[in-house]
Amino acid sequence: MMGRLRHEMRDREKDLLEDLVEETEIYTTPTKLIGRGDIAQKSTMLIDGFIARSITREGKRHIIGIHVPGDFVDLHGFALKRLDHDIVTIGHTVVGHTPHARLVEVMRTEPHLTRLLWFATLLDAALHREWILKLEQLNADGRLAHLIAELWHRLNFVGLAEPSSCAMPLTQVELADACGTTAIHMNRTVRAMREAGLIDFSRGRVMISDMERLKKLAQFDGAYLYGQGDLYLADALETEVA
Amino acid sequence: MMGRLRHEMRDREKDLLEDLVEETEIYTTPTKLIGRGDIAQKSTMLIDGFIARSITREGKRHIIGIHVPGDFVDLHGFALKRLDHDIVTIGHTVVGHTPHARLVEVMRTEPHLTRLLWFATLLDAALHREWILKLEQLNADGRLAHLIAELWHRLNFVGLAEPSSCAMPLTQVELADACGTTAIHMNRTVRAMREAGLIDFSRGRVMISDMERLKKLAQFDGAYLYGQGDLYLADALETEVA
DNA sequence: CCCTCATATAGACATTTGTTAAACTGACGA
DNA sequence: TCGTCAGTTTAACAAATGTCTATATGAGGG
Numbered sequence: 001m002m003g004r005l006r007h008e009m010r011d012r013e014k015d016l017l018e019d020l021v022e023e024t025e026i027y028t029t030p031t032k033l034i035g036r037g038d039i040a041q042k043s044t045m046l047i048d049g050f051i052a053r054s055i056t057r058e059g060k061r062h063i064i065g066i067h068v069p070g071d072f073v074d075l076h077g078f079a080l081k082r083l084d085h086d087i088v089t090i091g092h093t094v095v096g097h098t099p100h101a102r103l104v105e106v107m108r109t110e111p112h113l114t115r116l117l118w119f120a121t122l123l124d125a126a127l128h129r130e131w132i133l134k135l136e137q138l139n140a141d142g143r144l145a146h147l148i149a150e151l152w153h154r155l156n157f158v159g160l161a162e163p164s165s166c167a168m169p170l171t172q173v174e175l176a177d178a179c180g181t182t183a184i185h186m187n188r189t190v191r192a193m194r195e196a197g198l199i200d201f202s203r204g205r206v207m208i209s210d211m212e213r214l215k216k217l218a219q220f221d222g223a224y225l226y227g228q229g230d231l232y233l234a235d236a237l238e239t240e241v242a
Numbered sequence: 243m244m245g246r247l248r249h250e251m252r253d254r255e256k257d258l259l260e261d262l263v264e265e266t267e268i269y270t271t272p273t274k275l276i277g278r279g280d281i282a283q284k285s286t287m288l289i290d291g292f293i294a295r296s297i298t299r300e301g302k303r304h305i306i307g308i309h310v311p312g313d314f315v316d317l318h319g320f321a322l323k324r325l326d327h328d329i330v331t332i333g334h335t336v337v338g339h340t341p342h343a344r345l346v347e348v349m350r351t352e353p354h355l356t357r358l359l360w361f362a363t364l365l366d367a368a369l370h371r372e373w374i375l376k377l378e379q380l381n382a383d384g385r386l387a388h389l390i391a392e393l394w395h396r397l398n399f400v401g402l403a404e405p406s407s408c409a410m411p412l413t414q415v416e417l418a419d420a421c422g423t424t425a426i427h428m429n430r431t432v433r434a435m436r437e438a439g440l441i442d443f444s445r446g447r448v449m450i451s452d453m454e455r456l457k458k459l460a461q462f463d464g465a466y467l468y469g470q471g472d473l474y475l476a477d478a479l480e481t482e483v484a
Numbered sequence: 485c486c487c488t489c490a491t492a493t494a495g496a497c498a499t500t501t502g503t504t505a506a507a508c509t510g511a512c513g514a
Numbered sequence: 515t516c517g518t519c520a521g522t523t524t525a526a527c528a529a530a531t532g533t534c535t536a537t538a539t540g541a542g543g544g
Contacts, residue, residue, distance in 0.1 A: 055375055057461060064374045076364045079357075084368055084466045107357070115321075115349070118360045122318045125363060126326055128370035132306045133297055135377035136422030139530065171491065180378030185531055187493060219299060224326045381500065413521065427501055429523065 021096035034087040049093030063178035091169030143179040146218035168206035263338035276329040291335030305420035333411030385421040388460035410448035
């Protein structure tokens with residue numbers, strides 16, 4: 001969740017952030033990086049691929065958030081004693097790690113970067129609110145459309161989207177878990193949207209044939225993603241340092 | 243969202259927090275305190291009553307979060323440029339205000355309290371995740387049960403719940419908006435749960451006849467509410483000051 | 485090359501939920 | 515006291531979604 005904050009950083013902070021990430025790891029199969037209830041000693045930065053936050057209850061898995069490259073996946077796990085959900089990789093994934101001791105050090109010595117870390121968690125919360133709205137407001141096709149539109153925009157923010165396609169390695173089961181429906185109904189939904197000429201999946205990518213219609217179906221706004229220049233306090237506090 | 247953090251504070255910080263709140267206001271009718279898109283100059287502390295975060299889209303209102311006394315309602319609005327949703331009062335409500343300028347001052351001079359403010363927003367995010375799960379996992383009766391169980395526990399945290407009842411001034415329409423269903427279906431659900439001897443509403447309160455059955459129906463865990471002693475970083479950073 | 489497994493697809497049916505329309509209740513002000 | 519209005523309740527029907535069962539497809543391993 002740091003990717004979209006880069007433009008708020010000074011060069012020295014970008015260097016600091018780079019230094020925070022170490023111990024790069026690669027996963028090619030679905031892997032649970034951190035489990036619910038674990039007390040993590042480090043936070044995870046997603047470098048390439050996708051990561052889901054998920055909770056399994058009554059035998060069913062639910063995906064409550066998806067991360068794209070550039071995101072700090074479990075920054076909040078650094079402050080809250082134990083994580084309330086699992087962190088699992090999707091597809092081919094590369095992650096870096098930051099020991100919490102390093103973050104504590106940053107909080108002591110780098111107040112401005114500390115605020116950016118805070119803002120990163122606030123952006124997470126804004127994404128959560130949009131997911132709540134998506135689930136309350138839309139039915140299955142709208143939810144799928146919304147998920148695709150959101151991921152395309154977020155990937156586009158970090159330069160990883162094509163004009164009418166982007167990576168989408170989620171299986172239909174995972175799409176269902178993220179939309180609060182069943183795999184079978186998700187299959188119905190995918191088929192209907194494909195036949196309607198809206199989207200198409202192939203080899204881990206999604207082709208978006210009609211972005212406008214997709215966004216309309218999803219009632220997708222995008223303002224909640226908070227693009228550049230939307231950070232308020234960053235400006236207010238900037239004066240203190242300048 | 244500060245209520246449950248009080249036990250993490252030192253006396254001086256409690257005083258500081260008290261000082262932050264000023265300009266107390268009382269509302270007896272539903273009032274929109276802040277609107278989506280507004281750039282707020284102050285944050286709102288809920289002192290008594292209830293407040294909902296809501297978004298109206300396509301003529302339908304959706305509630306994406308409910309606050310209880312002791313919560314800092316829009317702390318995030320202090321960092322994000324504009325709020326992504328409305329803040330509306332429910333029933334009889336008393337709020338206090340804190341100018342953002344005061345919060346900026348706190349961030350500069352009170353690092354420990356600043357962290358607690360951060361944690362408060364992280365607890366909000368944890369609540370959001372539980373709402374996502376509730377919407378993905380449960381159908382209407384489970385969602386209502388979950389909402390009631392959550393609010394009872396949160397009110398209990400701040401000493402405002404009776405053993406088998408608590409305030410619940412939401413109308414059935416509002417309950418529906420918070421559970422992602424229609425008012426009519428919510429009415430069906432309320433009736434079924436009343437006939438099942440689970441709950442009963444009367445005069446702005448809900449009686450919980452069978453808390454265990456209610457929690458089971460809601461698959462309610464409660465761990466996500468993060469009771470006392472669950473803050474991790476607070477301890478880690480404490481050593482730095484001691 | 486075939487086997488095996490995860491994934492995708494499909495049909496039939498049950499259940500939940502949405503929609504529309506209408507009536508009922510209680511609080512409150514004219 | 516009588517309307518008025520927000521909130522609640524009910525019924526009948528339509529649409530969306532879940533469940534169960536079964537088959538098809540496609541990639542990877544033996």
